[in-house]
Amino acid sequence: MLKHPRDPAALPRLLLTLLAVALLWPGIQLAELDLGVLLAADSQSEMGRFVAAFWPPQHDREFLDLLLAATLQTLAIATAGMALALLVAVPAALLASRALSLSAASRGGRPGAFGQALRWPVRGLLIFLRSVPEIVWALLFVRAVGLGPTAGVLAIAITYAGMLGKVYAEIFESVDQRPMHALLQGGSGRLAAFVYGILPNAASELVSYTVYRWECAIRASVVMGFVGAGGLGQQIDLSLRMFAGGEVASMLLTFLLLVLLADGLSRLLRGRLA
Amino acid sequence: MSLRLTGAHLQHGNGVHALRGVDLAIAAGERVAIIGPSGAGKSSLLGLLASALQPSAGAVELLGADPWRLKARARQRLRTRIGLIHQAPPLPPRQRVVTAVLAGKLGQWSLGRSLLNLLYPSDIAGAREVLARLDLADKLFAQCQQLSGGQLQRVGIARVLYQAPELLLADEPVSAMDPVLADHTLSVLCRHAETHGATLVASLHAVELALAHFPRIVGVRDGQIAFDRPASEVNQALLDTLYANEQLVSPPLPTVTLNLQIPRC
Amino acid sequence: MSRLVNLALVAAIVLAVIASFAYLGLDLGALFGAGSLAHMGEYVVRFLQPDLSAGHLAAIGRGALETLAMSALGTLLAAALGLLLALPAAGRFGLLAQSVTRLLLNGLRAIPELVWAALMVLAAGLGPNAGTLALALHTAGVLGRLFAEALENTPKAPAEAIRLQGGSQLAAFCYGTLPNLFPQLLAYSLYRWENNIRMASVLGFVGAGGLGQMLYVSLSLFQEAQASTVILAMLVLVFAVDALSGWTRQRWVRA
Secondary structure: OOOOOOOOOHHHHHHHHHHHHHHHHHHHHHHOOOOHHHHOOOOOOHHHHHHHOOOOOOOOHHHHHHHHHHHHHHHHHHHHHHHHHHHHHHHHHHHHOHHHOHHHHOOOOOOOHHHHHHHHHHHHHHHHHHHOOHHHHHHHHHHHHOOOHHHHHHHHHHHHHHHHHHHHHHHHHHOOOHHHHHHHHOOOOHHHHHHHHOHHHHHHHHHHHHHHHHHHHHHHHHHHHHHOOOHHHHHHHHHHHOOOHHHHHHHHHHHHHHHHHHHHHHHHHHHHHO | OOEEEEEEEEEOOOOOEEEEEEEEEEOOOOEEEEEOOOOOOHHHHHHHHOOOOOOOEEEEEEOOEOHHHOOHHHHHHHHOOEEEEOOOOOOOOOOEHHHHHHHHHOOOOOHHHHHHHHHOOOOHHHHHHHHHHOOOHHHOOOEHHHOOHHHHHHHHHHHHHHHOOOEEEEEOOOOOOOHHHHHHHHHHHHHHHHHHOOEEEEEOOOHHHHHHHOOEEEEEEOOEEEEEEEHHHOOHHHHHHHHOOOOOOOOOOOOOOOOOOOOOO | OHHHHHHHHHHHHHHHHHHHHHHHOOOHHHHHOHHHHHHHHHHHHHHHOOOOOHHHHHHHHHHHHHHHHHHHHHHHHHHHHHHHHHHHHOOOOOHHHHHHHHHHHHHHHHOOHHHHHHHHHHHHOOOHHHHHHHHHHHHHHHHHHHHHHHHHHOOOHHHHHHHHOOOOHHHHHHHHHHHHHHHHHHHHHHHHHHHHHHHHHHHHHHOOOHHHHHHHHHHHOOOHHHHHHHHHHHHHHHHHHHHHHHHHHHHHOOO
């Protein structure tokens, strides 16, 4: 008669738990975690006083004008940045995408060695552009071209060129390739084959993703403002430094409203155009 | 009386009358099979008996208590003594068989033991013994998603056997098994009920299985009890009336009459 | 009619783009003109010789570990808080609790991590604690909403079966709902960890420790060689976390 079997999952679970505990302790030390600060929001603490200053939110005429100007600037940074990003992303995507590969057309979708080798640098560049966080680009541009919205526009342009380029290339590859291959094998030029073969199918997904990224760009613009790249973010940073709780509260509310509006507009555009 | 239904009506949310004026009394330790055409109300009847569904009219008495007059906590305690084998086993795909079976006693274990059981199964021997009765001992540590339909049903049965309730209810417990396996599994179920003195009520599609294993047969049709007889008294005529116009029965083939033309010379 | 509307929309978008450039007064000519490009080119060249001395690399190593700890702990705390908030947000405790929790979750995730970090620096002082808390709060909002959706889409039959045999609500959740839910929760948490490692690098800009703080300081002191090493370290960290997360996903989140 067999002894009753032991649970085979017991040992891996034990090891995993020990590993987790072994990593947790130094992790907490490194992160200097102290949840108490969140709970010590009594009037004595810095945080408590600051939160108390949030009410009432600043709403005098002069300030609201400033707020409006900053919001418009943020919107402008996001839109201009996206426009520049598209200028780079579209050609890069066309270059990087395997969808436009002549060799792939006759090999069932896989480009020849030469074709792959040519595309790798472009893909690599796109990945590099999007891997560095946009705020790092913003910081660099602020040092290079000075404080203000220019740095923000350039930072968005570069990062989003990478993001849009890579995703566009992937979208081109994800739609049915056969119309494209058929046109290429029929002797059509690459660009013409692309416009007739891939673009009709890919258009709605492209538009949808672009509008979604524009919405993200608005949020990114606000965040970049913290390092001096203009817009709402720069104003929030200034008010935080001056401990002007009322102003910060108004600006946060404006930001929430802006995000809501952008979300609504994005949904509308995606519904209509995609 | 182990369970008693008096004039029970059941109306589903969408207005469908599942049961109409059902009277049923089953003594402790009895073994009863419920048969009938699809859509007759067998599952609804078992749901009523398991206290999963509340009757829209009439009275339900389970193990001497009306579950719907009890407070929630008392009702939960009553439910630990009732076990329902579901037609589609409610087992999460990624759960292991051993945990699924041991979950049968969740109503009887303390909270601490229930949670600790998730980390390390607290009664592997017990689970193994129950699964061995159903020839599934080798699947003790397999995941539920790795089992076939028939194996999954047996795990569902194993869970209720492990629970060892006083009232065992089974909703089509062998529907996914081949005839030989179904027969064997029903024997196991009946043997368990006899050994533990539990009441067993099972709904079955296969009439032969019902007649072979259960001494009392209840026929249900259109939400009402058509007959309630000992198995020896159930004859073909009763069954024909019960299953008349059943959709699953194939329509009689139209007889083709050949008109022979015998040529006259 | 709808074609006309679509055309009008496209025209409006083009107008908006032109207006943006005009409003910002961006002089693209001056920006991309020869002098300006040369100036930027000089700036970039200073980055091309990263400082790889042992002392600096040690400091970067510590910064990287700090950033990693920030992102991992922040995501872990967020998952715990998110799961806790997901239960009322999915309607398990009634309509009022659902509305209040959803409002709270929306508020938490609408405010970007960097803004949270700036607020937390005020509350908790400079250092990685502020960063961890900021990530935890923002990600809790994101994960809470994702978890609530996953919870609503989980089949209810297993949990109901446990209730029917006398089990408590907690037992029904742990044995019936959680096994189905867990892979989804893990997938979402890993996805947010990949995002948080990028954000954690950056939160240092407002004083929340890690590689970000090192980058900000070295850029402010015009030490481009040191800064470029930090950027390289950030890239390596992102790559490593993406790989680890991918492996975990393969192992534990098989469909």
